[in-house]
Amino acid sequence: MTEKELKKLLSEMSLEEKAGQLEQLPFGFFEDGNTVLTGPMGEISLTREQIALTGSTLSGCGAAKLRRVQREYMENHPHHIPLLFMMDIINGCDTIFPIPLAQGAMFDPQRVKKAAQTAAREAAARGLHVTFSPMLDTVRDPRWGRVMESTGEDPYLNSENAKAMVKGYQGQDFGKTGVFARDSVAACIKHFAGYGAPLGGRDYNAVELSDRTLREDYLPAYKAAVDAGAQMVMTSFNTLDRVPSTANRRLFSDLLREEWGFEGVSITDWAAMAELMEHRVAADDLEACRLAMDAGIDIDMCTGIYQFRLPQLVKKGVIPVKKLDEAVLRVLKLKNALGLFEDPYRGIDEDAEQAILLSDEHRKQARKAAEESFVLLKNEGGLLPLDPEKSGKVAFIGPFSDSGEVSGAWSILADPAKCVTIRQAAEKKMKKFRLRFAEGSAFADAEDPIAGFDGPYIPGASGPEEELIADAVEAAKEADTVVLCIGEHRLMTGEASSRANIQIPAVQARLLRAVSAVNRNVVTVLFTGRPLDLREVSSLSKALLVVWFPGTESGNAIVNTLTGKNNPSGKLPMSFPWCVGQVPVFYASFSTGRPVTDNNRDMKFLSRYMDIPNDPLYSFGFGLSYTSFSFSEVSLSGKSIKRRGGKKLTAGVRVTNTGDRAGECVVQMYIRDEVSSVARPVRELKGFKRITLEPGVSEEVAFEISEKMLRFIGIDGKRKSEPGKFTVYIGEDSSTMNGADFALM
Numbered sequence: 001m002t003e004k005e006l007k008k009l010l011s012e013m014s015l016e017e018k019a020g021q022l023e024q025l026p027f028g029f030f031e032d033g034n035t036v037l038t039g040p041m042g043e044i045s046l047t048r049e050q051i052a053l054t055g056s057t058l059s060g061c062g063a064a065k066l067r068r069v070q071r072e073y074m075e076n077h078p079h080h081i082p083l084l085f086m087m088d089i090i091n092g093c094d095t096i097f098p099i100p101l102a103q104g105a106m107f108d109p110q111r112v113k114k115a116a117q118t119a120a121r122e123a124a125a126r127g128l129h130v131t132f133s134p135m136l137d138t139v140r141d142p143r144w145g146r147v148m149e150s151t152g153e154d155p156y157l158n159s160e161n162a163k164a165m166v167k168g169y170q171g172q173d174f175g176k177t178g179v180f181a182r183d184s185v186a187a188c189i190k191h192f193a194g195y196g197a198p199l200g201g202r203d204y205n206a207v208e209l210s211d212r213t214l215r216e217d218y219l220p221a222y223k224a225a226v227d228a229g230a231q232m233v234m235t236s237f238n239t240l241d242r243v244p245s246t247a248n249r250r251l252f253s254d255l256l257r258e259e260w261g262f263e264g265v266s267i268t269d270w271a272a273m274a275e276l277m278e279h280r281v282a283a284d285d286l287e288a289c290r291l292a293m294d295a296g297i298d299i300d301m302c303t304g305i306y307q308f309r310l311p312q313l314v315k316k317g318v319i320p321v322k323k324l325d326e327a328v329l330r331v332l333k334l335k336n337a338l339g340l341f342e343d344p345y346r347g348i349d350e351d352a353e354q355a356i357l358l359s360d361e362h363r364k365q366a367r368k369a370a371e372e373s374f375v376l377l378k379n380e381g382g383l384l385p386l387d388p389e390k391s392g393k394v395a396f397i398g399p400f401s402d403s404g405e406v407s408g409a410w411s412i413l414a415d416p417a418k419c420v421t422i423r424q425a426a427e428k429k430m431k432k433f434r435l436r437f438a439e440g441s442a443f444a445d446a447e448d449p450i451a452g453f454d455g456p457y458i459p460g461a462s463g464p465e466e467e468l469i470a471d472a473v474e475a476a477k478e479a480d481t482v483v484l485c486i487g488e489h490r491l492m493t494g495e496a497s498s499r500a501n502i503q504i505p506a507v508q509a510r511l512l513r514a515v516s517a518v519n520r521n522v523v524t525v526l527f528t529g530r531p532l533d534l535r536e537v538s539s540l541s542k543a544l545l546v547v548w549f550p551g552t553e554s555g556n557a558i559v560n561t562l563t564g565k566n567n568p569s570g571k572l573p574m575s576f577p578w579c580v581g582q583v584p585v586f587y588a589s590f591s592t593g594r595p596v597t598d599n600n601r602d603m604k605f606l607s608r609y610m611d612i613p614n615d616p617l618y619s620f621g622f623g624l625s626y627t628s629f630s631f632s633e634v635s636l637s638g639k640s641i642k643r644r645g646g647k648k649l650t651a652g653v654r655v656t657n658t659g660d661r662a663g664e665c666v667v668q669m670y671i672r673d674e675v676s677s678v679a680r681p682v683r684e685l686k687g688f689k690r691i692t693l694e695p696g697v698s699e700e701v702a703f704e705i706s707e708k709m710l711r712f713i714g715i716d717g718k719r720k721s722e723p724g725k726f727t728v729y730i731g732e733d734s735s736t737m738n739g740a741d742f743a744l745m
């Protein structure tokens, strides 16, 4: 439809119809018995007639089902306007990719884009139109369970991934023509804004960020996604500067629409409109409705308030009809861009759906992504890769050694039975090895807090703890090498999964102690959705491989890595703290007025802890390989850049593979502003490149440094660069001291 036709349609719609376009209800309202609830369900007092006008739904999925529901819905709708189907397709649809945090560890936006493209292809085949992804919150507090949904602590890395995901989901055609191809879906970025910094790491808690910190560290990824064309933005549950996002005019109207020029659709997070009453900024649902509309929120997710109250408020003149019309038009435009007015089914059919879901090609993509995301934190004595001769008898021990619970909390459609377990892969791929398997323990103690979407989850095991451990100890004694497959259960991270103690579950720690007491050759394969306190795990393991939640191809990717078919190349996208007392701890920290240096360690009045180091156990950007790389000194194409009209500088290094096997190296560039009008991070990531090197081979890696990269919000509140000295560091992780100076004139 043309814009003119859309406007004509709008002009013919009743007030009730318009309000309906701005409401979203769970799929169970359209087809009984099909409700996946991803939030608490309150009373929704809408009539049947009203529900028949509701413009969008979430978490319904499947070509046949959505075709049927769409047909019935449109038949009954006065203007036959199609229904919009949305869902959380986070790290894959049916073919599950590594969780977003693991995708951050890939330091490879091209592969991130590919993962999003594959997810979109499957989601579109299943009949979906919009995915509630990517989640772009900057995350620096691993107590918060939702860190698994982000690509990490760094605004630059997150921005690169944000662009990649939006482009991957929405496809090339949309970028060029404004019309979605049939194998793409619209991206809804979330949670706007600042949700990643809840006080105390407790989910849904208040957020306190200075405007400067918000703009410097928390907004860049959202901005990058908006610039990349993301079509929807979701509110966050938190308050920011004491204003809940869903009532935050400053965020949604002044910043998002006016400053950034966002023209797409905004939506609340689940029931966030009703939560305005819990926040106590609205006395009742009428006020909540008015506040949200006034803030610039288009769609109300799962409360019914908009649909119930908007007509009344418009009739009373509290909400101008123009404002309502603008919001409805945005929703209609999205439906139009998805081609729904031409074909409300977007060509879906069951055969095509079945052919595409979990196809060999998609599994291959998922496996490659998983392999790239693994981070090798330790490899004493080159225990890895395993070798049929050298490693002797190998015992795989632990609750993850034969489990399909490997997909992360947000993989609603994941089928554990379709995920390759470590045991399945090992039995197939490690025929030359002598293998043994033992479950070892439950995922968690019965009293550990684990809850699923549909109620409490009791992490069961096949027998009593003593028997499982005894069996594991016997297997470990008999083996030359133990591969201990342990970590958090997938439901220990994700939404509503904050933890104050970020260690592996106690029952698995007991298993680790028992096994490592009888066999020193422990390789730990760690499943996790958050950075954990790994002091004990690391000290009792000779090798430590973080595999996050790898998804469908988990076992294959892990076994390929353990046996050296894949050489690990992932880097930490978030620092792993020494212990929880340091949290939040991140590499781009501040010098403070009392920094600890090599020369003043004996002094008292310094910014440090008495009982633990300042540095995390494993820092951002860190990750080992089975080979080693050396870096030449940093060379610069000049000594300075001019602030105005100057040429860019090029910083280069020569990287050499000094080991005996091919490997991929993530070359990272950080810049430090030596003196500036406001205190700035000790260094900031400004570039990275993933290169592959055969043994003995070198490659020149060059990065451009532009004046724009050096800008920040100065003391006068303006974003600009300031003349002075800078240092550029290029190396293998955020602690590299391989640097060179240049000036900005």
Ligand code: BGC
Residues within 6 Å of the ligand: 038, 039, 058, 088, 132, 190, 269, 270, 495
């Ligand atoms: C989550 C969102 C999600 C929404 C819909 C909420 O509880 O916070 O991230 O997109 O539910 O499932």
